[in-house]
Amino acid sequence: MHLVTGGAGFIGSHLVDALVSKGIKVRVFDNFSSGREEFLSHHDGTEMVEVFRGDLLDLDVIKSAMSGIEMVHHLAANPDIRLGTEVTDTDLKQGTLATYNVLESMRSEGVTKISFSSSSAIYGEANQMPTPETYGPVMPISLYGASKLGSEALITAWAGTFGANAWIHRFANIVGPRGTHGVIFDFIHKLKDDPSRLEVLGNGMQEKSYMSAEDCVRAMMHLIGHCDSNVSLYNLGTGDTCSVRRIAEIVVEESGLEDVSIEYTGGDRGWAGDVPKTSLEVSRLLSTGFNPDMASEDAIRHTARALIAEIGL
């Protein structure tokens, strides 16, 4: 049985689907702060998925969820990157401290394999694009990015000190059905509130790599099956980028709304700590034989359609 922390959340629930489709039983560990029961409801009655409601900040609770676990997929985190500009201890607790508790409970219960969802946010404003895994120094500019790099460091330290096996996935912006945050989600909610205008934070020139959640979990499963080193560290993305301006246009197109005025607040970024341009070098991932089904723009259109259906306009 595999444990998926954050398994009721956006990417976590897609990973649960992928594991179950391979015949792997899953224990979901989630505090349901952003996860939702309905993201897993299609597994009800199948006996493939059990749900453990708990908080990763409670070491005893996560220890008790480790019994019988062969491998941990640690996806739980604060999903709202912008929050760090106002509340400074959320990423520290939900990120770094939660990861410590996951690792410490694994150690005490004899679980040795961990797959971790890191982020391109660890690169900060890199001066090399596309940015490869070998880029340094890594200097995240958001508290979210800091918590991901702090978590990576704990994981490699556990591998080096206690012999754990680790897979670290540095995600591009992941988008798709069941999204609970992020730019597409925000745009749809803004259009729902006011179908005549769409306010875009920044000048719209922000440009980032996007990957569909379906491709993301396929890549994670592929890498876990493929790699055999002590710590496997890969960028996960599509190799291309899309601008926020283009995302706004796609969301408006898919909304079916007419005469929407797209308005920009100006400035080079959405908020302090937002990285205006990110592009992940993914040649290492592709060299393992993995190919994403959707490019960035395809993933965004696919997501806009799915979230408009989920949220309603």
Next chain:
Amino acid sequence: MHLVTGGAGFIGSHLVDALVSKGIKVRVFDNFSSGREEFLSHHDGTEMVEVFRGDLLDLDVIKSAMSGIEMVHHLAANPDIRLGTEVTDTDLKQGTLATYNVLESMRSEGVTKISFSSSSAIYGEANQMPTPETYGPVMPISLYGASKLGSEALITAWAGTFGANAWIHRFANIVGPRGTHGVIFDFIHKLKDDPSRLEVLGNGMQEKSYMSAEDCVRAMMHLIGHCDSNVSLYNLGTGDTCSVRRIAEIVVEESGLEDVSIEYTGGDRGWAGDVPKTSLEVSRLLSTGFNPDMASEDAIRHTARALIAEIGL
């Protein structure tokens, strides 16, 4: 006035000396877990140094120590790297969480400049030697290294999100008078216990960069005066290395003891999480016009003499 966390400790007290010699008043913040009052006693009665006894894990206490502070030098940390193999939350608390509290108290009190003592331990077992600042991916293998990388990440995130100015110094092994831990300190204590033999952890082939504490604080002061970017990140070292075998020989020579049997426990490293070989690329540091006075072997001999005098044999 500058604040020096860990200012009663080994490197911290040398930094206090250097700041005072430039005419800068210093507030020392220390919990005296490894710091010692006698390391600062030569400043008694000068009104240049005031001591604030407190714990960095108490946010309110460190906030109250920030009043009137122009710049923070954050050196406080658990100095015992090996402890992480047995107690897993010391580095997390004394490293990452303490750094969070320092940054959060700076933010709330309007202090914007921080100089931080990081470590070559963040590089883990790098496959490029000498290892430059641009090396990646950084994968520390000790819990100490993880706490330093986690702290770096918090600092760059604070700089990116709240506009702090930061200097990050990635230290080689720093040795010198007032040392309270480390290989030379351990060797002298072992010889004090048993002058006939010296047990060396590992096969003695471990090889690392060493820098004298005096050169280290000179380099820190130089970089703070020299650099003007948002985040300045430099390796601090001498550009050469010395083996543990050679350190054992030097300590025995300086001890004046005869017929000491040097015995090796075997294995390529002292303990799990110990990095057997480190060599820092320091051309960036040298390009700023800084030159260390002592090479690795000189720094070790200088330290052996000083610590033998302090500890007694």
